[in-house]
Amino acid sequence: MLSKKQARTFFLGGTMLTFLIFIALTIYSFSGEQDQANTLQLNEPIVRGKQLWEKNNCMGCHTILGEGAYYAPELTKVIDRRGKGYIKAVLMSPVSWAPNGRKMVAYGFTDAEAEDLIAFFDWIDDIDLNGFDRVVSPLAKDK
Numbered sequence: 001m002l003s004k005k006q007a008r009t010f011f012l013g014g015t016m017l018t019f020l021i022f023i024a025l026t027i028y029s030f031s032g033e034q035d036q037a038n039t040l041q042l043n044e045p046i047v048r049g050k051q052l053w054e055k056n057n058c059m060g061c062h063t064i065l066g067e068g069a070y071y072a073p074e075l076t077k078v079i080d081r082r083g084k085g086y087i088k089a090v091l092m093s094p095v096s097w098a099p100n101g102r103k104m105v106a107y108g109f110t111d112a113e114a115e116d117l118i119a120f121f122d123w124i125d126d127i128d129l130n131g132f133d134r135v136v137s138p139l140a141k142d143k
């Protein structure tokens, strides 16, 4: 049985130790080599792609990292899944792309705009998801 003083020391010591471990792990998480989002690789095409993503409300139908709407395929790993050529065809198509039944908006993007969006997807694709790489598409027929 601990005396009252021993119990207090044990409590304060334990609290202090776990607090210090927590602070150390927080610093480690934000350190340079832990840059899981590759922020140093950000360049102008990626930023332009992100702006196109925002301006055209792609999240009204799609998700990235699970954020967005569940009408259309999840796009976090779309580069892996479909390849750049397929994505470019979807983005530049003059008619609604809908091989799986639901319609993608026919944005008819220019080659340069499609390249910017692909740069953005490529960057997202490279984010280290701590092994959580199997982001499931809401479209059952889609793999």
Ligand code: HEC
Pocket: 052, 053, 056, 057, 058, 059, 060, 061, 062, 071, 072, 073, 075, 078, 081, 082, 087, 090, 097, 098, 099, 100, 101, 102, 103, 104, 105, 107, 117, 142
């Ligand atoms: C009105 C809803 C809607 C909006 C808004 C929308 N999409 Fe789509 N998109 C879809 C649907 C539905 C599909 C799947 C079509 C199919 O495969 O039949 C799709 C497919 C795609 C694909 C191919 C994904 C795959 O796995 O086959 C890409 C890439 C894509 N969209 C990008 C975008 C981008 C970029 C934007 C914004 C500029 C956007 N979408 C906005 C509905 C939408």
